[in-house]
Amino acid sequence: MDPRTGLPVVGMVGAGQLARMTHQAAIALGQSLRVLAADPDDGAALVAADVHHGHHTDLAALRTFSKGCEVVTFDHEHVPTEHLRALVADGITVLPGPDALVHAQDKRVMRERLGELGLPIPRWAPVSSAAELAEFGFPAVLKATRGGYDGRGVWLVSSPEDAAEVLDSGTALIAEEKVPLVRELAAVVARSPYGQVAAWPIVETVQRDGICVEVLAPAPGLPAELAIEAQQLAIRIATELDVVGVLAVELFETADGLVINELAMRPHNSGHWTIEGSRTSQFEQHLRAVLDYPLGDTSMAAPVVVMANVLGGETGGPGIDERLHHLFAADPAVKVHLYGKAVRPGRKIGHVTALGEDLATVRARAVRAAAWLRDGRDPAEESA
């Protein structure tokens, strides 16, 4: 407990935008999030009062950081499992715990476990040679078991030659069938140590080049039974894997039903819409969950909510401050979240959220706002 406030100290390993937005939620709860920043310019390190500098692979740094925290949680999945076990052995409360988190860190472990549970997953196999891959068949999606994100660590291959370089690199891999998907969905839930689970509405996630560009809440036209099935899948995974905190389950919607793609055990891009779009944001809910507070209401604050990621565009031209000025003039109701990151082409530097009644209108507003912040101009005016 912080002796100045009588309220808990939560430590988040990593200081990117998820920690940055979790700090905003922590402030409302009377707390001040402690973050472990690998880089002093990390988004959360720029805005938080309680910043430890150190790397998430450095056990000594993790130990110093964890001292005095009621609970240690994560902005990303990159802390080595053996370090987490060492912290637990020290008596630190680590949530999600290492036995849960490994399913978000290692795709092979995740596929094995979800398969054992009889949950819908793609056909898959561990592969370490061209022969094993040939046996699996083509086309195949090769995935690094660890360390991938935003399309990195994923390769679509249609022949042994396509796969030669990655197979030779020594990266631990699994192969998965290419799922004939209708679209991608995400089921975001939170679970507390007490076992309470709360689910937000199922969303559609729109991807481009392996990066999520838009999230539509609720997923347009999703039949109620499929939405419930998706929520129940996520709740079952959270419960079976003993996840504590936010769990995001990325799903493929196919002609034959739902297929589980990936898991994340932390606030997730597919839940950013909840900041304004739900009565409880995923960031507040993650804190409530890891602190074993009762969870918050996940009702939507408007019938339709669309989040669009702001990617870094070409540098040059108007600066981000001028772009923001123009955006606010064009749409006084859109909500902006900038992460304090230097602009690099394709890098997620923020997101925007629009709320309303009509999907086409709300989506157009969000997409236009994100384009303004990326390029400093309105795509509609471009084509006019």
Next chain:
Amino acid sequence: MDPRTGLPVVGMVGAGQLARMTHQAAIALGQSLRVLAADPDDGAALVAADVHHGHHTDLAALRTFSKGCEVVTFDHEHVPTEHLRALVADGITVLPGPDALVHAQDKRVMRERLGELGLPIPRWAPVSSAAELAEFGFPAVLKATRGGYDGRGVWLVSSPEDAAEVLDSGTALIAEEKVPLVRELAAVVARSPYGQVAAWPIVETVQRDGICVEVLAPAPGLPAELAIEAQQLAIRIATELDVVGVLAVELFETADGLVINELAMRPHNSGHWTIEGSRTSQFEQHLRAVLDYPLGDTSMAAPVVVMANVLGGETGGPGIDERLHHLFAADPAVKVHLYGKAVRPGRKIGHVTALGEDLATVRARAVRAAAWLRDGRDPAEESA
């Protein structure tokens, strides 16, 4: 500009809960609020990355603090006018400017100016002796021209004897008639240097012992023409006084119409409901205004929003963390804002906000939540 982000640095003098909540809004805009903290345990100093330690009456501290800020603004009204003029002379952008802010600092200056503008104010007079007060008449409300807040610096007197102590203290005073009010209202608006003004719906403020305990948005049963009149009053004051940032106009509703009570030129307790209750919070709007960004949409996010202040109760009994746990179990939808302050009886330590459709229900939820956090128990269960 912050060279790391390309976004402006806003400095806020004072580091109380208003700065704390403004920092949350600043984070979304890609910024990190710089605060000048008189005490290292001030609410914003506990959560912000860019904290200067120093007193708001120390010009040297103000100068160091202001260096590199795009704009300097305020968490309170206590910076001496001559210091503000010195900063302006240094080339610092100070908003609201000293010529505007003085109307929120000095009640005599405010009354004179509003009177000149022909705006509805109580009958009043400067008084410095028992004779002058007797000439004004009884009952009278004596107010210190400077430094009062939350009922401090205000005395209701019905005889010269009642007033003897305060008259003898040498405090500069005005006397005002005791306005026969129906209830209190507040009109909160924001204005940018460009001259754009945005108004939130008029709210009712419920006072107890001179402290605001509840805010009801919109003011229940307020006739539309009176609501528009109140908004127009606030817009006129903002424009005539060249206010930049948020302006809160505290109003008395009387049988004969509206009477202006007090002005505040900063985010104000009567606008805390906007965090969840409006598309744009007063904290975001204050930043947008002082940075001359176009202002945000002030639509309500729900038909009825009620904010209740959490006052410190008797110490002892369950701690604030345990109280919060119970509150969340009782009402998963209420939103909590704790300011990181040590509990002292009667001190504002946070607020809660409830949203919904029906005033009686929403109000009961907010009041119950505030009572839980104050006393660690539900007042309904007490009386049952």
